[in-house]
Amino acid sequence: MKILICISNVPDTTTKIKFTGDSTEFDVAGVQWIINPWDELALTRALELKEKTNGKIEKISVVSVGLKTAEPTLRKALAIGADEAFRIDCEAKDSNSVAAQIAEVAKDYDIIMCGIEASDYNGSAVGGMLSEFLNIPSVSSVSNLDIENNDILISREIDGGAEILTTKIPFVAIVQKGIAIEPRIPSMRGIMMARKKPLNVVSPIEVENLTEFVSFELPPSKAACKMIDAENVKELVDLLHNEAKVI
Amino acid sequence: MNFNFTEEQEMIRQAARDYAERELIKDVLERDEKAEYPTQHIKNLSELGFLGMLVDPKYDGGGMDTVSYVLAMEEICKIDSSVGVIISVNNSLVCYGIENYGTEEQKEKYLKPLARGEKIGAFLLSEPEAGSDATHQRTTAEDKGDHYLLNGTKNWITNANSGSIYIVVAQTHPEKKHKGINVFIVEKDSPGISLGQHEDKMGMRSSDTHSVMFTDVKVPKENRIGEDGFGFKFAMKTLEGGRIGIASQALGIASGAFERSVNYAKERKAFGTELANHQAIAFKISDMAVKIEAARNFCLKAAWLKDQGKPFGVASAMAKQYAADIAMEVTTDAVQIHGGYGYVKEYHVERLMREAKLTQIYEGTSEIQKIVISRSILKG
Incomplete structure (x- = not known):
């Protein structure tokens, strides 16, 4: 069995977001790039499954659509324990084009895992689109994925509980929090071995971008906090009623 | 570059x-x-x-x-x-x-x-009467043919209890002074080894520090490191590299206190605005940043020289002395920026200040580093 993890190269979650070019482009200056947290959890779960199933999973690969700047992120995935990486050599433009590019690499895999969204644009679309391109099933909001004997067992959260389902391989698992407890920290041995693991650069296919960014807006800055004297309940009620309009 | x-x-x-x-x-x-x-x-x-x-x-x-x-x-x-x-x-x-x-x-x-990391090591050089002056070792290792017999006391030993492999420096030929010193690998569970009380330290309290007593401890001949009389040179060479570790530790303490101070100065308000908007605090932050950047460059230069196989003893002494001294200054400023909150444990900076002090003392005090540096400049 072979597993492919789709990895988005995203700004560190503490990045201060700025835009350039008249608010049409994200300013990448000084940004620290990381593996999208959901994708990192997917990779962690894949590694757990590989260890647990003792030889059943022959290979874990990672793939990302991005320029050379995405390579440190892929190298980290290799250091954490992936066996092989693919970088599709073009800029990630929109969900459709990313899914189309990944589909080219994903054909030979049995389980394809995507994070439920990427922490940069929160599109939540690549996983579903990818399964369409490949014409295989997809399961969304997967919070646990297991392999028992040769059966795939999936658990997904639903309102007030969970549902357990199974599917045939190949399929796309769109994973969310809970799929693994915590991402792994690469060990020295892993970092050293990552030097020798293949990081394949793949030429992109021709694909149309179906959407494009027109502009970005930052949320309005929070209004200053108003302090009201503890004795003055009337003023508090007035403000909640007339200004904040929450009561 | x-x-x-x-x-x-x-x-x-x-x-x-x-x-x-x-x-x-x-x-x-x-x-x-x-x-x-x-x-x-x-x-x-x-x-x-x-x-x-x-x-x-x-x-x-x-x-x-x-x-x-x-x-x-x-x-x-x-x-x-x-x-x-x-x-x-x-x-x-x-x-x-x-x-x-x-x-x-x-x-x-x-x-x-x-x-x-299955076993942890400890380095036993300091003695009750030989700290900075490492040439006057009182611990003796008597040559008994197929083994050495170790007697004496070592002080301030990091990892003394948690560690199980000791590197012990001892005097084998007292008449030869520091040229008669040897160094041995000693297993902690050898008969005749006992530990003193856990030292109740001001900082770095989570690492274990003890004195270690040796009474007629047999050390196999094959556990001596290097030629007869190599011990003092071994200790000095090894400490040259050790200084890079402690310099980086001091750097970390300083930058930890610095990061906390920057965050605090941006959040805490006084006189109607954030602390960061008061020049008295902003200039402190600037001074801290300059010192930390200089210390970081010292540490990286010493490390780079070592990685290149070039002499790094003086560079590591400069790194350790400077980083340790600025760690003390920076953490003191960090407590000052935090005011009363800095003096309570929850905010971490008082602990960092206690920890910084030790970096000026162990693995060669700041004064010993100055001896190393000045001798390298003034000799010949």
Whole structure:
């Protein structure tokens, strides 16, 4: 069995977001790039499954659509324990084009895992689109994925509980929090071995971008906090009623 | 000149930072309060390879360079320099000494488990009457043919209880003074070894420090490191590298206090505006940043020289003296910026200030570093 993890190269979650070019482009200056947290959890779960199933999973690969700047992120995935990486050599433009590019690499895999969204644009679309391109099933909001004997067992959260389902391989698992407890920290041995693991650069296919960014807006800055004297309940009620309009 | 780090160096820094911010932070205050050894953390960090990160992979080490080591030490010591010193002693004193000067048999038997972190090492040089003045060793190792007989007391030994492999410096030929000193690998469970009380330290309280007494301890002849009389040179050479570890530790303490101060200055308000908007605080932040940047460059230069196989003894002395001294200054300023909050434990900076003090004292006081530096300038 072979597993492919789709990895988005995203700004560190503490990045201060700025835009350039008249608010049409994200300013990448000084940004620290990381593996999208959901994708990192997917990779962690894949590694757990590989260890647990003792030889059943022959290979874990990672793939990302991005320029050379995405390579440190892929190298980290290799250091954490992936066996092989693919970088599709073009800029990630929109969900459709990313899914189309990944589909080219994903054909030979049995389980394809995507994070439920990427922490940069929160599109939540690549996983579903990818399964369409490949014409295989997809399961969304997967919070646990297991392999028992040769059966795939999936658990997904639903309102007030969970549902357990199974599917045939190949399929796309769109994973969310809970799929693994915590991402792994690469060990020295892993970092050293990552030097020798293949990081394949793949030429992109021709694909149309179906959407494009027109502009970005930052949320309005929070209004200053108003302090009201503890004795003055009337003023508090007035403000909640007339200004904040929450009561 | 190239100031860029490699992809691997960045990855190691990030791995150290992740572990510190995710795990060490959880119980650092409690371990400091109770002077409790970080058993589980050392086990985890061993599995990640930090305990033997500088050792050649053929001896089960991480095979990383000294620049990576500086980056890792800084990140770990921003949060927890007790864990930092355990890593530093094991890597840059014990593993380094055996790897560079030991026999193949010694490396096989002792270096490999140390590099894997399955065993922890301690470096026993200081004595009740020989701290900075390491030439006057009172501990003796008498040559008995097939073994040496070890007698004496060692003081201020980091990892004395948690460690199980000791590197012990002792006088074998008193008439030859420092040229009659030898160094031995001694297993802690050898008969005749006893530990003094756990030292109740001001800072770095989560690392264990004891005195160690030797009474007629038999040490096999094959456990001597190097030629007869090599001990003093061994100790000095090993400490040259050790200084990079402690300098990076001091750097980490300073930058940990600095990061907390910057965050606090941006959040805390006084006189109607954030502290950061008061020039008295802003200038302190600037002074701290300049000192830390200089200390970081000192540490990286010394590490780079070592990685290039060039002499690094003076560079590491400069790095240690400067980084330790500014760690004390920066942490004192950090407490000042935090005001009353800085003086209580919850805010971490008072602990960092207590920890900074030790970096000016151990592995060669700041004054000893000045002797090393000035002699290198003035000799001949």
